[in-house]
Amino acid sequence: EDIRKLIVGNWKMHGLKSALDEVDRLAELCSRGEPKADILICPPATLLSEMAKPCADAGFLVGGQTCHHKLKGAYTGEISAEMLKDAGATHVILGHSERRLYNGETNEQVKAKAEAAIEVGLIPIICIGETRMERDSGQAVAVVSQFLAGSIPDEIEDFVVSYEPLWAIGTGLVPSPGEIAEIHMAIRQRVGGDIPILYGGSVKPDNAERLLSIANVNGALVGGASLKADDFYGIIKAA
Ligand code: PEP
Numbered sequence: 001e002d003i004r005k006l007i008v009g010n011w012k013m014h015g016l017k018s019a020l021d022e023v024d025r026l027a028e029l030c031s032r033g034e035p036k037a038d039i040l041i042c043p044p045a046t047l048l049s050e051m052a053k054p055c056a057d058a059g060f061l062v063g064g065q066t067c068h069h070k071l072k073g074a075y076t077g078e079i080s081a082e083m084l085k086d087a088g089a090t091h092v093i094l095g096h097s098e099r100r101l102y103n104g105e106t107n108e109q110v111k112a113k114a115e116a117a118i119e120v121g122l123i124p125i126i127c128i129g130e131t132r133m134e135r136d137s138g139q140a141v142a143v144v145s146q147f148l149a150g151s152i153p154d155e156i157e158d159f160v161v162s163y164e165p166l167w168a169i170g171t172g173l174v175p176s177p178g179e180i181a182e183i184h185m186a187i188r189q190r191v192g193g194d195i196p197i198l199y200g201g202s203v204k205p206d207n208a209e210r211l212l213s214i215a216n217v218n219g220a221l222v223g224g225a226s227l228k229a230d231d232f233y234g235i236i237k238a239a
Contacts, residue, residue: 003196005037005239006219009226015043025229027058037239052088063091069112081116091123097166107150115153125160132167141186160196162221168201177214184216205234
């Protein structure tokens, strides 16, 4: 596999201005050994502009956690793909399970958001994954395939898929390497050879090497362990 690994930090609704110290610390850690992976930090939108410069200096990319499906307009409280791009973002996470769960995002909406992202030159990171019940009843591959079919625009070349089993997010639980390999192979067959496929769900410094060595795992989407530079660096080092 010659897809360059991508390690994404999803800060979710964490991070005040003081979090810029973590960027400095991460930059210092990464400057000691040349990281082999691309590093992308997705902070709350309020921090994007301020983080863009120190991140660029350190060689890190920055991204958004969601965007609106319309390019602009009377949508109070929303953030457009172009605003993220303008603030320095290269990527945007779309259809994270928390957005699907708490904000009722559907595949159709995720697809429309991805189209808006592409239109302004942002790379969408489309998140998909099964529940514990779906896995236990043998439907994981089918569910993931349905998400893929429903949320990826037809005319899209550059995107990232992140496989995130819902029961593994923030729980400390991780699928077996065989289970991850099976899903990533199924995704690979549908998206083709050039698309990075990330794994997300309780990735930590002590399991990162094992997870990142599974076939068709081209990187990780990291929640909790991305908030502290030392933890995040532990994962970056493993890539
Ligand atoms: C996530 O936010 O997508 C995630 C995988 O979180 P965590 O790493 O905390 O499980």
